[in-house]
Protein backbone atom coordinates (compact mmCIF):
# COMPACT_ATOMS: atom_id res chain seq x y z
CA UNK A 1 0.00 0.00 0.00
CA UNK A 2 1.29 3.42 -0.95
CA UNK A 3 2.40 5.81 1.74
CA UNK A 4 -0.37 8.38 1.03
CA UNK A 5 -3.00 5.69 1.41
CA UNK A 6 -1.68 4.91 4.86
CA UNK A 7 -1.85 8.50 5.89
CA UNK A 8 -5.31 9.04 4.37
CA UNK A 9 -6.66 5.90 6.05
CA UNK A 10 -5.45 7.19 9.39
CA UNK A 11 -7.08 10.60 8.83
CA UNK A 12 -10.37 8.93 7.86
CA UNK A 13 -10.27 6.92 11.09
CA UNK A 14 -9.70 10.11 13.02
CA UNK A 15 -12.60 11.78 11.18
CA UNK A 16 -14.82 8.85 12.15
CA UNK A 17 -13.91 9.16 15.83
CA UNK A 18 -14.26 12.93 15.93
CA UNK A 19 -17.58 12.83 14.08
CA UNK A 20 -18.82 10.20 16.52
CA UNK A 21 -17.91 12.52 19.37
CA UNK A 22 -19.38 15.52 17.62
CA UNK A 23 -22.71 13.90 16.88
CA UNK A 24 -22.89 12.09 20.19
CA UNK A 25 -23.61 8.75 18.55
CA UNK A 26 -21.48 5.93 17.15
CA UNK A 27 -23.96 4.91 14.50
CA UNK A 28 -24.71 7.85 12.31
CA UNK A 29 -24.56 7.69 8.55
CA UNK A 30 -21.52 9.97 8.49
CA UNK A 31 -19.50 7.92 11.00
CA UNK A 32 -20.14 4.76 9.03
CA UNK A 33 -19.26 6.48 5.78
CA UNK A 34 -15.82 7.45 7.15
CA UNK A 35 -15.26 3.96 8.50
CA UNK A 36 -16.19 2.36 5.16
CA UNK A 37 -13.93 4.77 3.33
CA UNK A 38 -11.04 3.99 5.69
CA UNK A 39 -11.38 0.28 4.92
CA UNK A 40 -11.67 0.97 1.19
CA UNK A 41 -8.48 3.04 1.19
CA UNK A 42 -6.59 0.42 3.19
CA UNK A 43 -7.37 -2.28 0.66
CA UNK A 44 -6.92 -0.10 -2.42
CA UNK A 45 -4.07 -1.32 -4.66
CA UNK A 46 -3.49 2.10 -6.25
CA UNK A 47 -2.13 5.28 -4.75
CA UNK A 48 -5.01 7.64 -3.88
CA UNK A 49 -2.79 10.54 -4.93
CA UNK A 50 -3.01 9.30 -8.54
CA UNK A 51 -6.82 9.32 -8.63
CA UNK A 52 -9.14 12.21 -9.46
CA UNK A 53 -12.11 13.00 -7.21
CA UNK A 54 -14.36 11.30 -9.75
CA UNK A 55 -12.22 8.17 -9.89
CA UNK A 56 -12.10 8.09 -6.09
CA UNK A 57 -15.87 8.31 -5.86
CA UNK A 58 -16.12 5.25 -8.07
CA UNK A 59 -14.15 3.15 -5.59
CA UNK A 60 -16.54 0.92 -3.64
CA UNK A 61 -16.93 2.31 -0.13
CA UNK A 62 -15.96 5.88 -0.99
CA UNK A 63 -18.76 8.40 -1.51
CA UNK A 64 -18.64 11.70 -3.34
CA UNK A 65 -18.09 14.01 -0.38
CA UNK A 66 -15.36 11.86 1.12
CA UNK A 67 -13.70 11.57 -2.30
CA UNK A 68 -13.57 15.38 -2.28
CA UNK A 69 -12.00 15.43 1.18
CA UNK A 70 -9.33 12.92 0.11
CA UNK A 71 -8.48 15.09 -2.90
CA UNK A 72 -8.42 18.11 -0.61
CA UNK A 73 -5.80 16.38 1.52
CA UNK A 74 -3.72 15.27 -1.48
CA UNK A 75 -3.83 18.78 -3.00
CA UNK A 76 -3.46 20.96 0.10
CA UNK A 77 -1.99 18.69 2.77
CA UNK A 78 -4.92 19.30 5.08
CA UNK A 79 -8.69 18.79 5.44
CA UNK A 80 -10.59 21.82 6.70
CA UNK A 81 -13.39 19.74 8.22
CA UNK A 82 -10.86 17.71 10.18
CA UNK A 83 -9.17 20.86 11.46
CA UNK A 84 -12.56 22.18 12.64
CA UNK A 85 -13.37 18.98 14.47
CA UNK A 86 -9.92 18.87 16.08
CA UNK A 87 -10.42 22.43 17.30
CA UNK A 88 -13.83 21.60 18.76
CA UNK A 89 -12.70 18.48 20.61
CA UNK A 90 -9.44 18.40 22.52
CA UNK A 91 -7.22 15.36 22.05
CA UNK A 92 -7.71 14.46 25.70
CA UNK A 93 -11.42 14.05 25.03
CA UNK A 94 -10.72 11.80 22.06
CA UNK A 95 -8.55 9.79 24.44
CA UNK A 96 -11.63 9.38 26.68
CA UNK A 97 -13.42 7.68 23.79
CA UNK A 98 -10.91 4.85 24.08
CA UNK A 99 -12.02 3.93 27.59
CA UNK A 100 -13.91 0.66 27.16
CA UNK A 101 -17.53 1.25 28.13
CA UNK A 102 -17.47 4.98 27.41
CA UNK A 103 -19.47 6.05 24.35
CA UNK A 104 -19.76 9.46 22.68
CA UNK A 105 -23.01 10.37 24.45
CA UNK A 106 -21.50 9.91 27.88
CA UNK A 107 -18.32 11.72 26.89
CA UNK A 108 -20.50 14.69 25.87
CA UNK A 109 -22.49 14.45 29.09
CA UNK A 110 -19.30 14.41 31.16
CA UNK A 111 -18.05 17.54 29.42
CA UNK A 112 -21.37 19.42 29.57
CA UNK A 113 -22.37 18.55 33.14
CA UNK A 114 -19.05 18.16 34.95
CA UNK A 115 -16.49 19.81 32.69
CA UNK A 116 -14.62 16.47 32.43
CA UNK A 117 -12.52 16.43 29.24
CA UNK A 118 -9.62 14.13 30.12
CA UNK A 119 -8.67 10.90 31.89
CA UNK A 120 -7.49 12.56 35.09
CA UNK A 121 -10.79 14.44 35.33
CA UNK A 122 -12.71 11.21 34.79
CA UNK A 123 -10.72 9.38 37.48
CA UNK A 124 -11.40 12.21 39.95
CA UNK A 125 -15.11 12.24 39.05
CA UNK A 126 -15.30 8.47 39.63
CA UNK A 127 -13.67 8.86 43.04
CA UNK A 128 -15.72 11.78 44.35
CA UNK A 129 -19.07 10.31 43.27
CA UNK A 130 -20.00 13.07 40.85
CA UNK A 131 -20.00 10.72 37.85
CA UNK A 132 -22.23 8.21 39.64
CA UNK A 133 -24.72 11.02 40.35
CA UNK A 134 -25.20 11.89 36.67
CA UNK A 135 -28.58 10.98 35.17
CA UNK A 136 -28.54 7.54 33.56
CA UNK A 137 -25.25 6.47 35.15
CA UNK A 138 -24.85 4.80 38.55
CA UNK A 139 -22.64 2.35 40.45
CA UNK A 140 -22.53 -0.33 37.74
CA UNK A 141 -21.36 2.10 35.10
CA UNK A 142 -18.85 3.58 37.51
CA UNK A 143 -17.38 0.12 38.19
CA UNK A 144 -17.20 -0.60 34.46
CA UNK A 145 -15.46 2.68 33.81
CA UNK A 146 -12.93 2.05 36.56
CA UNK A 147 -12.07 -1.28 34.97
CA UNK A 148 -12.03 0.40 31.57
CA UNK A 149 -9.48 2.93 32.74
CA UNK A 150 -7.29 0.18 34.13
CA UNK A 151 -7.36 -1.67 30.82
CA UNK A 152 -6.58 1.54 29.00
CA UNK A 153 -3.72 2.21 31.36
CA UNK A 154 -2.01 -0.87 30.01
CA UNK A 155 -1.52 0.87 26.69
CA UNK A 156 0.69 3.55 28.18
CA UNK A 157 4.40 2.83 28.41
CA UNK A 158 4.50 3.70 32.12
CA UNK A 159 2.40 0.71 33.02
CA UNK A 160 4.58 -2.37 32.75
CA UNK A 161 3.06 -5.52 31.31
CA UNK A 162 3.87 -8.96 32.78
CA UNK A 163 6.13 -10.86 30.39
CA UNK A 164 3.45 -13.54 29.99
CA UNK A 165 1.25 -10.96 28.27
CA UNK A 166 4.00 -9.45 26.12
CA UNK A 167 5.95 -12.41 24.80
CA UNK A 168 3.24 -14.35 22.91
CA UNK A 169 1.97 -11.37 20.86
CA UNK A 170 5.57 -10.26 20.23
CA UNK A 171 6.45 -13.71 18.88
CA UNK A 172 3.36 -13.76 16.67
CA UNK A 173 4.20 -10.35 15.20
CA UNK A 174 7.84 -11.28 14.60
CA UNK A 175 6.77 -14.53 12.92
CA UNK A 176 4.53 -12.66 10.46
CA UNK A 177 7.21 -10.08 9.64
CA UNK A 178 9.82 -12.77 9.14
CA UNK A 179 7.68 -14.34 6.40
CA UNK A 180 7.66 -11.17 4.26
CA UNK A 181 9.73 -11.26 1.08
CA UNK A 182 11.23 -7.88 1.90
CA UNK A 183 12.50 -9.05 5.30
CA UNK A 184 15.94 -10.57 5.77
CA UNK A 185 15.79 -10.87 9.54
CA UNK A 186 13.33 -10.04 12.31
CA UNK A 187 13.65 -10.27 16.08
CA UNK A 188 12.36 -8.70 19.24
CA UNK A 189 14.88 -6.77 21.32
CA UNK A 190 14.61 -4.54 24.42
CA UNK A 191 13.59 -5.73 27.87
CA UNK A 192 11.71 -8.66 26.35
CA UNK A 193 14.90 -10.12 24.86
CA UNK A 194 16.62 -9.50 28.18
CA UNK A 195 13.79 -11.53 29.71
CA UNK A 196 12.71 -9.02 32.32
CA UNK A 197 9.64 -9.96 34.37
CA UNK A 198 7.74 -6.91 33.18
CA UNK A 199 7.92 -5.12 29.87
CA UNK A 200 7.41 -1.42 29.19
CA UNK A 201 7.05 -1.84 25.45
CA UNK A 202 8.05 -4.40 22.86
CA UNK A 203 10.86 -3.40 20.49
CA UNK A 204 10.81 -5.25 17.18
CA UNK A 205 13.74 -5.03 14.76
CA UNK A 206 13.53 -5.85 11.10
CA UNK A 207 16.37 -5.93 8.58
CA UNK A 208 14.99 -4.82 5.22
CA UNK A 209 15.58 -2.36 2.40
CA UNK A 210 11.94 -1.90 1.37
CA UNK A 211 10.64 0.08 4.36
CA UNK A 212 7.16 0.67 2.97
CA UNK A 213 6.40 -3.00 2.47
CA UNK A 214 7.42 -3.80 6.05
CA UNK A 215 5.63 -0.83 7.60
CA UNK A 216 2.35 -1.49 5.86
CA UNK A 217 2.42 -5.20 6.68
CA UNK A 218 3.03 -4.27 10.32
CA UNK A 219 0.17 -1.74 10.35
CA UNK A 220 -2.15 -4.30 8.80
CA UNK A 221 -1.29 -6.97 11.36
CA UNK A 222 -4.53 -8.19 12.90
CA UNK A 223 -3.33 -7.47 16.43
CA UNK A 224 -2.62 -3.80 15.81
CA UNK A 225 -5.38 -1.60 17.14
CA UNK A 226 -4.11 1.93 16.83
CA UNK A 227 -1.10 3.77 15.53
CA UNK A 228 0.86 6.10 17.77
CA UNK A 229 3.16 7.29 15.03
CA UNK A 230 4.67 6.08 11.79
CA UNK A 231 7.69 7.22 9.85
CA UNK A 232 10.20 5.77 7.42
CA UNK A 233 12.24 3.70 9.89
CA UNK A 234 10.13 3.72 13.06
CA UNK A 235 6.48 2.89 13.69
CA UNK A 236 4.75 2.62 17.08
CA UNK A 237 1.43 0.94 17.63
CA UNK A 238 -0.76 -0.33 20.43
CA UNK A 239 -2.16 -3.86 20.11
CA UNK A 240 -5.67 -4.97 20.94
CA UNK A 241 -4.35 -6.07 24.34
CA UNK A 242 -3.00 -2.61 25.09
CA UNK A 243 0.64 -3.48 24.44
CA UNK A 244 2.88 -0.87 22.82
CA UNK A 245 5.05 -2.24 20.02
CA UNK A 246 7.82 -0.20 18.41
CA UNK A 247 9.00 -1.39 15.01
CA UNK A 248 12.39 -0.31 13.73
CA UNK A 249 13.63 -1.05 10.25
CA UNK A 250 17.39 -1.18 9.83
CA UNK A 251 19.67 -1.90 6.87
CA UNK A 252 20.45 -5.64 6.73
CA UNK A 253 24.20 -5.07 7.03
CA UNK A 254 23.61 -3.21 10.33
CA UNK A 255 21.40 -5.81 11.95
CA UNK A 256 23.98 -6.87 14.57
CA UNK A 257 24.73 -3.32 15.69
CA UNK A 258 21.01 -2.55 15.85
CA UNK A 259 20.32 -5.67 17.86
CA UNK A 260 22.98 -4.71 20.39
CA UNK A 261 21.72 -1.14 20.55
CA UNK A 262 18.02 -1.91 20.96
CA UNK A 263 18.45 -4.89 23.25
CA UNK A 264 20.07 -2.64 25.82
CA UNK A 265 19.98 -2.27 28.64
CA UNK A 266 20.86 1.38 28.49
CA UNK A 267 23.43 0.82 31.23
CA UNK A 268 25.02 -2.08 29.36
CA UNK A 269 25.13 0.01 26.16
CA UNK A 270 26.88 2.82 27.97
CA UNK A 271 29.65 0.44 29.01
CA UNK A 272 30.02 -0.76 25.43
CA UNK A 273 30.15 2.80 24.14
CA UNK A 274 32.88 3.65 26.63
CA UNK A 275 34.96 0.79 25.29
CA UNK A 276 34.34 2.03 21.75
CA UNK A 277 35.43 5.56 22.66
CA UNK A 278 38.63 4.30 24.29
CA UNK A 279 39.48 2.85 20.89
CA UNK A 280 38.64 6.02 18.97
CA UNK A 281 35.39 4.54 17.67
CA UNK A 282 31.69 5.31 17.93
CA UNK A 283 28.92 2.79 18.55
CA UNK A 284 25.34 3.38 17.48
CA UNK A 285 22.46 1.40 15.99
CA UNK A 286 24.16 1.36 12.57
CA UNK A 287 27.70 0.34 13.31
CA UNK A 288 30.81 0.34 15.38
CA UNK A 289 32.93 2.76 13.33
CA UNK A 290 36.01 4.97 13.38
CA UNK A 291 35.25 8.33 14.91
CA UNK A 292 37.26 10.24 12.31
CA UNK A 293 36.27 8.90 8.93
CA UNK A 294 33.30 6.66 9.79
CA UNK A 295 35.05 3.57 8.48
CA UNK A 296 33.05 0.57 9.71
CA UNK A 297 34.70 -1.74 12.24
CA UNK A 298 31.77 -4.13 12.84
CA UNK A 299 28.02 -4.13 12.33
CA UNK A 300 26.50 -7.27 10.82
CA UNK A 301 26.39 -9.63 13.79
CA UNK A 302 26.38 -9.10 17.53
CA UNK A 303 29.39 -11.40 17.86
CA UNK A 304 31.44 -9.15 15.58
CA UNK A 305 30.55 -6.06 17.57
CA UNK A 306 31.46 -7.65 20.90
CA UNK A 307 34.62 -9.23 19.49
CA UNK A 308 35.83 -5.87 18.17
CA UNK A 309 35.42 -4.51 21.70
CA UNK A 310 37.53 -7.43 23.01
CA UNK A 311 34.56 -9.08 24.64
CA UNK A 312 32.93 -12.45 24.18
CA UNK A 313 29.29 -12.30 23.03
CA UNK A 314 27.22 -11.61 26.14
CA UNK A 315 23.85 -13.36 26.52
CA UNK A 316 20.96 -10.86 26.25
CA UNK A 317 19.51 -12.01 29.58
CA UNK A 318 22.72 -10.81 31.25
CA UNK A 319 22.93 -7.32 29.75
CA UNK A 320 22.11 -5.19 32.78
CA UNK A 321 25.56 -3.89 33.71
CA UNK A 322 25.46 -5.68 37.02
CA UNK A 323 28.74 -7.51 36.69
CA UNK A 324 28.49 -9.29 33.33
CA UNK A 325 31.15 -7.12 31.68
CA UNK A 326 33.66 -7.56 34.53
CA UNK A 327 33.02 -11.32 34.46
CA UNK A 328 33.60 -11.39 30.72
CA UNK A 329 36.85 -9.45 31.06
CA UNK A 330 38.08 -11.82 33.75
CA UNK A 331 37.08 -14.86 31.69
CA UNK A 332 34.69 -15.79 34.50
CA UNK A 333 31.45 -15.78 32.48
CA UNK A 334 29.13 -18.49 33.83
CA UNK A 335 28.54 -21.52 31.64
CA UNK A 336 24.87 -20.73 30.98
CA UNK A 337 22.36 -23.50 30.27
CA UNK A 338 20.56 -24.01 26.96
CA UNK A 339 17.31 -25.85 26.30
CA UNK A 340 19.20 -28.72 24.68
CA UNK A 341 21.07 -29.28 27.97
CA UNK A 342 17.90 -30.38 29.74
CA UNK A 343 17.74 -34.16 29.91
CA UNK A 344 14.80 -34.47 32.26
CA UNK A 345 11.66 -32.66 33.36
CA UNK A 346 10.73 -33.12 36.99
CA UNK A 347 7.34 -31.50 37.57
CA UNK A 348 4.57 -32.68 35.23
CA UNK A 349 0.85 -33.24 35.60
CA UNK A 350 -1.40 -35.71 33.75
CA UNK A 351 -5.18 -35.72 33.56
CA UNK A 352 -5.19 -37.54 36.89
CA UNK A 353 -4.77 -34.10 38.45
CA UNK A 354 -8.05 -32.18 38.21
CA UNK A 355 -6.28 -29.39 36.32
CA UNK A 356 -4.12 -31.59 34.09
CA UNK A 357 -5.31 -32.11 30.52
CA UNK A 358 -3.44 -34.95 28.83
CA UNK A 359 -3.09 -38.68 29.47
CA UNK A 360 0.08 -40.18 30.93
CA UNK A 361 1.07 -41.98 27.75
CA UNK A 362 0.64 -38.85 25.63
CA UNK A 363 2.73 -36.76 27.99
CA UNK A 364 5.47 -39.39 28.01
CA UNK A 365 5.45 -39.67 24.21
CA UNK A 366 5.73 -35.89 23.94
CA UNK A 367 8.65 -35.87 26.38
CA UNK A 368 10.47 -38.47 24.27
CA UNK A 369 9.74 -36.39 21.13
CA UNK A 370 11.46 -33.47 22.82
CA UNK A 371 14.54 -35.54 23.50
CA UNK A 372 14.07 -36.01 27.23
CA UNK A 373 15.80 -38.97 28.87
CA UNK A 374 13.84 -38.88 32.13
CA UNK A 375 10.53 -37.55 33.32
CA UNK A 376 8.88 -37.27 36.74
CA UNK A 377 5.09 -37.46 36.84
CA UNK A 378 3.97 -35.32 39.78
CA UNK A 379 0.22 -35.09 39.99
CA UNK A 380 -1.33 -33.11 42.83
CA UNK A 381 -1.43 -34.90 46.18
CA UNK A 382 -4.67 -35.47 48.07
CA UNK A 383 -4.77 -32.33 50.23
CA UNK A 384 -5.36 -30.08 47.25
CA UNK A 385 -9.15 -30.18 47.60
CA UNK A 386 -10.25 -29.71 44.02
CA UNK A 387 -7.41 -31.51 42.27
CA UNK A 388 -5.80 -33.97 44.61
CA UNK A 389 -5.25 -37.66 43.94
CA UNK A 390 -6.05 -40.36 46.48
CA UNK A 391 -3.49 -42.91 47.63
CA UNK A 392 -5.25 -45.67 45.68
CA UNK A 393 -5.27 -43.67 42.45
CA UNK A 394 -1.60 -42.81 42.96
CA UNK A 395 -0.78 -46.49 43.34
CA UNK A 396 -2.76 -47.36 40.23
CA UNK A 397 -0.91 -44.66 38.31
CA UNK A 398 2.40 -46.03 39.54
CA UNK A 399 1.60 -49.47 38.10
CA UNK A 400 0.55 -47.89 34.81
CA UNK A 401 3.76 -45.83 34.72
CA UNK A 402 6.04 -48.79 35.39
CA UNK A 403 4.33 -50.79 32.67
CA UNK A 404 4.63 -47.91 30.21
CA UNK A 405 8.32 -47.44 31.05
CA UNK A 406 9.00 -51.10 30.43
CA UNK A 407 6.98 -51.22 27.24
CA UNK A 408 8.62 -48.11 25.73
CA UNK A 409 12.15 -48.69 26.90
CA UNK A 410 13.26 -45.24 25.68
CA UNK A 411 12.77 -43.02 28.73
CA UNK A 412 13.28 -43.32 32.45
CA UNK A 413 10.04 -42.55 34.34
CA UNK A 414 9.96 -41.40 37.93
CA UNK A 415 6.77 -41.74 39.88
CA UNK A 416 6.26 -38.63 41.94
CA UNK A 417 3.70 -36.23 43.35
CA UNK A 418 3.36 -32.54 43.99
CA UNK A 419 2.74 -32.26 47.72
CA UNK A 420 1.02 -29.35 49.42
CA UNK A 421 3.01 -27.66 52.15
CA UNK A 422 0.49 -27.10 54.96
CA UNK A 423 0.48 -23.94 57.04
CA UNK A 424 2.61 -25.75 59.67
CA UNK A 425 4.89 -27.42 57.12
CA UNK A 426 3.00 -30.72 57.20
CA UNK A 427 2.56 -32.71 53.98
CA UNK A 428 -0.01 -35.00 52.38
CA UNK A 429 -0.30 -38.78 52.99
CA UNK A 430 1.99 -40.33 55.63
CA UNK A 431 5.75 -40.72 55.92
CA UNK A 432 5.63 -44.41 54.98
CA UNK A 433 3.76 -43.77 51.76
CA UNK A 434 5.88 -40.72 50.91
CA UNK A 435 9.01 -42.85 51.12
CA UNK A 436 7.73 -45.05 48.26
CA UNK A 437 7.87 -42.24 45.64
CA UNK A 438 10.80 -41.71 43.27
CA UNK A 439 10.58 -37.92 43.32
CA UNK A 440 8.58 -35.47 45.44
CA UNK A 441 7.99 -31.80 44.74
CA UNK A 442 6.55 -29.88 47.72
CA UNK A 443 4.85 -26.56 47.02
CA UNK A 444 2.88 -23.82 48.75
CA UNK A 445 -0.66 -23.69 47.37
CA UNK A 446 -2.49 -21.98 50.24
CA UNK A 447 -2.13 -19.47 53.10
CA UNK A 448 -0.24 -16.89 51.09
CA UNK A 449 -0.46 -14.05 53.59
CA UNK A 450 1.12 -15.36 56.79
CA UNK A 451 4.05 -13.49 58.28
CA UNK A 452 7.64 -14.10 57.30
CA UNK A 453 8.49 -16.30 60.32
CA UNK A 454 5.57 -18.65 59.70
CA UNK A 455 6.23 -18.89 55.97
CA UNK A 456 9.94 -19.48 56.44
CA UNK A 457 9.30 -22.15 59.07
CA UNK A 458 6.80 -24.07 56.94
CA UNK A 459 9.05 -24.09 53.87
CA UNK A 460 12.15 -25.06 55.87
CA UNK A 461 10.17 -27.91 57.49
CA UNK A 462 9.27 -29.19 54.02
CA UNK A 463 12.89 -28.89 52.87
CA UNK A 464 14.00 -30.97 55.87
CA UNK A 465 11.46 -33.73 55.24
CA UNK A 466 13.45 -36.85 54.31
CA UNK A 467 11.33 -37.72 51.25
CA UNK A 468 11.03 -34.28 49.68
CA UNK A 469 13.43 -33.88 46.74
CA UNK A 470 12.48 -30.42 45.44
CA UNK A 471 10.55 -27.31 46.42
CA UNK A 472 8.14 -26.22 43.67
CA UNK A 473 7.53 -22.57 42.71
CA UNK A 474 9.16 -21.28 45.88
CA UNK A 475 7.32 -18.01 46.46
CA UNK A 476 3.96 -18.90 44.90
CA UNK A 477 3.88 -15.57 43.09
CA UNK A 478 1.79 -14.94 39.98
CA UNK A 479 3.49 -12.18 38.01
CA UNK A 480 1.17 -9.23 37.64
CA UNK A 481 -1.55 -10.64 39.87
CA UNK A 482 -0.22 -12.09 43.13
CA UNK A 483 2.92 -11.28 45.11
CA UNK A 484 4.92 -14.18 46.50
CA UNK A 485 4.86 -15.29 50.13
CA UNK A 486 7.27 -13.51 52.43
CA UNK A 487 10.33 -15.63 53.12
CA UNK A 488 13.61 -15.25 54.91
CA UNK A 489 15.35 -16.27 51.71
CA UNK A 490 18.75 -16.84 53.30
CA UNK A 491 17.37 -19.26 55.88
CA UNK A 492 15.46 -21.17 53.22
CA UNK A 493 18.47 -21.38 50.91
CA UNK A 494 20.77 -22.45 53.73
CA UNK A 495 18.40 -25.29 54.58
CA UNK A 496 18.28 -26.34 50.91
CA UNK A 497 22.07 -26.24 50.64
CA UNK A 498 22.30 -28.26 53.84
CA UNK A 499 19.90 -31.09 52.88
CA UNK A 500 20.57 -31.00 49.13
CA UNK A 501 16.86 -30.51 48.40
CA UNK A 502 16.57 -28.86 45.00
CA UNK A 503 14.96 -25.47 44.45
CA UNK A 504 12.79 -25.46 41.35
CA UNK A 505 12.97 -22.86 38.61
CA UNK A 506 9.37 -23.02 37.46
CA UNK A 507 9.18 -22.24 33.74
CA UNK A 508 5.61 -20.98 33.61
CA UNK A 509 5.76 -17.38 32.34
CA UNK A 510 3.22 -16.41 34.99
CA UNK A 511 5.48 -17.78 37.73
CA UNK A 512 9.19 -17.69 36.82
CA UNK A 513 9.67 -18.82 40.38
CA UNK A 514 12.21 -18.86 42.12
CA UNK A 515 12.88 -15.21 41.28
CA UNK A 516 16.22 -14.24 39.73
CA UNK A 517 17.66 -12.71 42.93
CA UNK A 518 16.81 -15.86 44.87
CA UNK A 519 18.51 -18.07 42.29
CA UNK A 520 21.63 -15.89 42.43
CA UNK A 521 21.72 -16.01 46.20
CA UNK A 522 21.14 -19.77 46.13
CA UNK A 523 23.97 -20.31 43.67
CA UNK A 524 26.33 -18.45 46.01
CA UNK A 525 25.27 -20.79 48.80
CA UNK A 526 25.73 -23.98 46.79
CA UNK A 527 22.06 -24.83 46.30
CA UNK A 528 21.17 -27.31 43.55
CA UNK A 529 18.42 -26.27 41.14
CA UNK A 530 16.07 -28.00 38.73
CA UNK A 531 14.36 -26.33 35.77
CA UNK A 532 10.81 -27.67 35.56
CA UNK A 533 7.96 -26.93 33.16
CA UNK A 534 5.13 -27.76 35.61
CA UNK A 535 3.34 -28.85 32.43
CA UNK A 536 -0.40 -29.43 32.78
CA UNK A 537 -0.65 -30.32 29.09
CA UNK A 538 1.62 -31.71 26.39
CA UNK A 539 2.38 -28.37 24.72
CA UNK A 540 3.47 -26.85 28.02
CA UNK A 541 6.59 -29.01 27.86
CA UNK A 542 7.80 -26.38 25.40
CA UNK A 543 8.01 -23.71 28.04
CA UNK A 544 11.26 -25.27 29.28
CA UNK A 545 12.92 -22.45 27.32
CA UNK A 546 11.46 -19.87 29.69
CA UNK A 547 12.90 -21.66 32.72
CA UNK A 548 16.24 -21.76 30.92
CA UNK A 549 16.01 -18.01 30.21
CA UNK A 550 15.24 -17.36 33.88
CA UNK A 551 18.32 -19.37 34.90
CA UNK A 552 20.43 -17.50 32.34
CA UNK A 553 19.22 -14.16 33.63
CA UNK A 554 20.32 -15.27 37.09
CA UNK A 555 23.74 -16.16 35.64
CA UNK A 556 23.33 -19.73 36.87
CA UNK A 557 25.97 -22.20 35.80
CA UNK A 558 24.57 -25.29 34.10
CA UNK A 559 26.53 -27.48 36.50
CA UNK A 560 24.17 -26.36 39.29
CA UNK A 561 21.09 -27.61 37.43
CA UNK A 562 20.44 -31.25 38.29
CA UNK A 563 18.26 -32.07 35.29
CA UNK A 564 21.12 -31.33 32.91
CA UNK A 565 22.90 -34.36 34.35
CA UNK A 566 22.84 -37.87 32.85
CA UNK A 567 20.22 -40.06 34.50
CA UNK A 568 22.65 -42.17 36.54
CA UNK A 569 24.33 -39.16 38.07
CA UNK A 570 20.94 -37.57 38.63
CA UNK A 571 19.58 -40.62 40.46
CA UNK A 572 22.70 -40.98 42.60
CA UNK A 573 22.35 -37.34 43.61
CA UNK A 574 18.66 -37.89 44.35
CA UNK A 575 19.53 -40.78 46.68
CA UNK A 576 22.00 -38.47 48.41
CA UNK A 577 19.29 -35.91 49.26
CA UNK A 578 17.32 -38.59 51.01
CA UNK A 579 20.32 -39.75 52.99
CA UNK A 580 21.23 -36.25 54.14
CA UNK A 581 17.82 -34.91 55.19
Ligand code: DGT
Pocket residue numbers: 189190191192198199200201202203261262263264265266269270
Ligand atom coordinates in the same frame (compact mmCIF):
# COMPACT_ATOMS: atom_id res chain seq x y z
P1 DGT B 1 11.17 -1.23 28.77
O1 DGT B 1 10.61 -1.06 27.39
O2 DGT B 1 10.94 -0.08 29.65
O3 DGT B 1 10.74 -2.51 29.41
O4 DGT B 1 12.77 -1.34 28.65
P2 DGT B 1 13.69 -1.37 27.38
O5 DGT B 1 15.04 -1.72 27.84
O6 DGT B 1 13.10 -2.22 26.32
O7 DGT B 1 13.76 0.15 26.96
P3 DGT B 1 13.25 0.94 25.67
O8 DGT B 1 12.09 0.28 25.02
O9 DGT B 1 13.07 2.34 26.11
O10 DGT B 1 14.50 0.92 24.70
C1 DGT B 1 14.96 -0.29 24.11
C2 DGT B 1 16.43 -0.33 24.10
O11 DGT B 1 16.93 0.68 23.24
C3 DGT B 1 17.08 -0.01 25.44
O12 DGT B 1 17.18 -1.15 26.26
C4 DGT B 1 18.42 0.48 25.02
C5 DGT B 1 18.15 1.18 23.73
N1 DGT B 1 18.04 2.62 23.96
C6 DGT B 1 16.92 3.36 23.96
N2 DGT B 1 17.20 4.64 24.20
C7 DGT B 1 18.54 4.70 24.36
C8 DGT B 1 19.45 5.76 24.64
O13 DGT B 1 19.08 6.90 24.80
N3 DGT B 1 20.77 5.42 24.72
C9 DGT B 1 21.19 4.15 24.56
N4 DGT B 1 22.47 3.86 24.65
N5 DGT B 1 20.38 3.16 24.32
C10 DGT B 1 19.06 3.42 24.21
Ligand code: CA
Pocket residue numbers: 190191192200201202203
Ligand atom coordinates in the same frame (compact mmCIF):
# COMPACT_ATOMS: atom_id res chain seq x y z
CA1 CA C 1 11.09 -1.83 25.36
Ligand code: CA
Pocket residue numbers: 190201202203246
Ligand atom coordinates in the same frame (compact mmCIF):
# COMPACT_ATOMS: atom_id res chain seq x y z
CA1 CA D 1 10.72 1.04 23.01
Ligand code: ZN
Pocket residue numbers: 347349418472534
Ligand atom coordinates in the same frame (compact mmCIF):
# COMPACT_ATOMS: atom_id res chain seq x y z
ZN1 ZN E 1 2.47 -28.34 39.65
